[in-house]
Amino acid sequence: MVRMSAEERRESVIRAAITEFARAGYKGTSTEAIARRVGVSQPYLFRLFPTKEAIFLAAAHRCLEETGEVFRKAVEGAPPRGALQAMAAAYDHLIAEDPEKLQMQMQIYVAVASAEAAGDHEFGSAIRAAWLELWDGANLALGGDPKETTGFLAKGMLINTLVSLGFPPDHRVWSGF
Amino acid sequence: MVRMSAEERRESVIRAAITEFARAGYKGTSTEAIARRVGVSQPYLFRLFPTKEAIFLAAAHRCLEETGEVFRKAVEGAPPRGALQAMAAAYDHLIAEDPEKLQMQMQIYVAVASAEAAGDHEFGSAIRAAWLELWDGANLALGGDPKETTGFLAKGMLINTLVSLGFPPDHRVWSGF
DNA sequence: CAGCAAAGTTAGTGACCAGTCACTAAGTAA
DNA sequence: TTACTTAGTGACTGGTCACTAACTTTGCTG
Numbered sequence: 001m002v003r004m005s006a007e008e009r010r011e012s013v014i015r016a017a018i019t020e021f022a023r024a025g026y027k028g029t030s031t032e033a034i035a036r037r038v039g040v041s042q043p044y045l046f047r048l049f050p051t052k053e054a055i056f057l058a059a060a061h062r063c064l065e066e067t068g069e070v071f072r073k074a075v076e077g078a079p080p081r082g083a084l085q086a087m088a089a090a091y092d093h094l095i096a097e098d099p100e101k102l103q104m105q106m107q108i109y110v111a112v113a114s115a116e117a118a119g120d121h122e123f124g125s126a127i128r129a130a131w132l133e134l135w136d137g138a139n140l141a142l143g144g145d146p147k148e149t150t151g152f153l154a155k156g157m158l159i160n161t162l163v164s165l166g167f168p169p170d171h172r173v174w175s176g177f
Numbered sequence: 178m179v180r181m182s183a184e185e186r187r188e189s190v191i192r193a194a195i196t197e198f199a200r201a202g203y204k205g206t207s208t209e210a211i212a213r214r215v216g217v218s219q220p221y222l223f224r225l226f227p228t229k230e231a232i233f234l235a236a237a238h239r240c241l242e243e244t245g246e247v248f249r250k251a252v253e254g255a256p257p258r259g260a261l262q263a264m265a266a267a268y269d270h271l272i273a274e275d276p277e278k279l280q281m282q283m284q285i286y287v288a289v290a291s292a293e294a295a296g297d298h299e300f301g302s303a304i305r306a307a308w309l310e311l312w313d314g315a316n317l318a319l320g321g322d323p324k325e326t327t328g329f330l331a332k333g334m335l336i337n338t339l340v341s342l343g344f345p346p347d348h349r350v351w352s353g354f
Numbered sequence: 355c356a357g358c359a360a361a362g363t364t365a366g367t368g369a370c371c372a373g374t375c376a377c378t379a380a381g382t383a384a
Numbered sequence: 385t386t387a388c389t390t391a392g393t394g395a396c397t398g399g400t401c402a403c404t405a406a407c408t409t410t411g412c413t414g
Contacts, residue, residue, distance in 0.1 A: 003380075003391060023294040025287055027204035030371060041393050046373060106287050109341040110202055113280050116343050117200040124343050131342060135350055150353025151328070154335035158327065161334045164286040165308060166293050166301050173312055176327025180361060180410070207401060218363055223403060 002039075010048050010058075012038050017059040022104035026056050026111045056111065057126060063104045064130040068137050070094065075141045083141040084152060091156050092177075095163060102160045179216075187225050187235075189215050194236040199281035203233050203288045233288065234303060240281045241307040245314050247271065252318045260318040261329060268333050269354075272340060279337045 004012070016037035020029045031052055035042040049055045071087050078086030094101055108127060115123040139149040155177065167173050181189070193214035197206045208229055212219040226232045248264050255263030271278055285304060292300040316326040332354065344350050 006391075009391085024291050025202065025204060027202060028291055031373085032371075040391090042371095043373075043375090043394085044392055047392080052372065103287075103290050106283070106290070109338050110280075110283050110287050112343060113283070113341040114201050114205055128342055128344060132350070146349070146353035148353070150332070150335065154331035155327070157334040157338045158331035161286050161337075164290040165305055166289060167305060172323070173309070176323035176325070178362080178409095183361075186361085208403085209401075217361095219401095220364085220403075220405095221362060224361080229402065 006048060009038070009040070013045060013048055013055065014058050014062050017055050018063055018104050019100060021056060021059055021107055022100045025107045026052075026114075031055070053123070057123065059104070060108045060111070060127060061130055063101060063108065064127070064134060067101060067105070068134050071134070071137055071141065083143075084148065087138065087141065087152065088155070091159065095159060095169075099163050102163045106160050106164050183225060186215070186217070190222060190225055190232060191235050191239050194232050195240055195281050196277060198233060198236055198284055199277045202284045203229075203291070208232070230300070234300065236281070237285045237288070237304060238307055240278060240285065241304070241311060244278060244282070245311050248311070248314055248318065260320075261325065264315065264318065264329065265332070268336065272336060272346075276340050279340045283337050283341050 013034065016034050017029075020033050020037060023029070024033075031045050032042045034055065035045050038045075045055065049058065070090050074086040074090035075083045112124045112127050115121075135149065135153065138152060139146065142148045142152065159177075162173055190211065193211050194206075197210050197214060200206070201210075208222050209219045211232065212222050215222075222232065226235065247267050251263040251267035252260045289301045289304050292298075312326065312330065315329060316323065319325045319329065336354075339350055
């Protein structure tokens with residue numbers, strides 16, 4: 001048995017939670033499954049986080065944060081006026097390299113809708129704020145043209161959809177990219 | 178108590194299921210909730226459909242079918258070369274008029290991913306086939322240019338996302354459309 | 355109106371699941 | 385060594401849920 005500090009454990013819980021929630025969604029993931037992946041007992045999760053929802057929120061926040069980081073890194077190493085291409089290439093890279101991140105995004109979006117429908121507006125607010133940072137980041141990198149930002153993010157969302165649906169890379173639905 | 182033919186009841190179950198599944202997703206929706214909305218006892222659902230999954234599949238299929246119908250109707254009443262604008266306007270119309278349909282779509286996409294991850298490939302196949310019909314329909318209406326089709330569907334998927342996230346209509350994330 | 359099929363119900367079951375509780379073990383500072 | 389903190393566990397609980405079985409009601413038809 002490996003002992004870690006609570007902070008380190010929380011970190012591994014977030015990683016495990018992203019994997020599990022991306023696969024099966026909020027309702028479809030048991031805290032047992034997350035605990036098994038982390039390698040601790042299920043009750044111990046509730047020492048590290050107050051509720052299952054708090055685990056999901058932490059995982060969601062991390063996922064959006066890391067996606068923003070992907071864009072930022074891409075723009076950093078790109079020629080001037082090459083931001084669009086660089087970000088698009090970086091997102092494309094995720095399809096094969098980190099589809100988990102794309103599927104977690106989808107799970108976040110539907111989780112917000114469900115929470116909102118259930119009368120919980122706190123969760124939605126938090127996620128909207130995180131997503132807005134993504135939007136603003138992209139918008140800034142694209143010279144502040146909302147039309148371009150919309151077009152770019154739209155393609156990203158279609159990519160998320162096609163990945164979720166499981167269309168293979170050589171399928172004709174990918175031919176328009 | 179209103180008695181209906183099994184076929185009529187199945188129809189009302191599908192309508193109710195779309196509403197409930199759109200709100201809370203596959204795992205988050207109880208058959209109890211669907212039955213309550215239909216106005217029958219919960220066990221009776223299992224006379225009309227073999228499993229909960231079968232109800233979801235029927236609802237999903239109907240949702241995609243109806244979305245295709247929205248596009249078809251829009252193109253029908255549009256001037257030549259005006260297909261793109263007409264379909265875009267028709268989809269825009271759904272944001273305010275039938276957001277349920279957009280949210281159900283999102284639920285379908287993540288449900289496919291979950292089923293696939295759980296080893297069930299039948300469900301994914303069925304949905305991919307239905308979605309492909311949508312893609313082909315749009316592609317045909319847009320003159321067979323995959324780039325244009327991708328651009329159009331991409332914006333649709335971004336709309337789905339923004340609706341799920343609950344951004345109000347006057348928010349700047351909508352400014353690029 | 356008898357009888358029958360189809361529409362519908364009530365009662366129940368086994369499985370699962372988020373969260374609690376009382377406890378043990380391993381470190382640490384004096 | 386003693387007093388204290390922190391990491392972690394096993395056993396349990398109240399509740400939910402998909403699905404089954406056995407029964408009742410209702411409209412139709414010869």
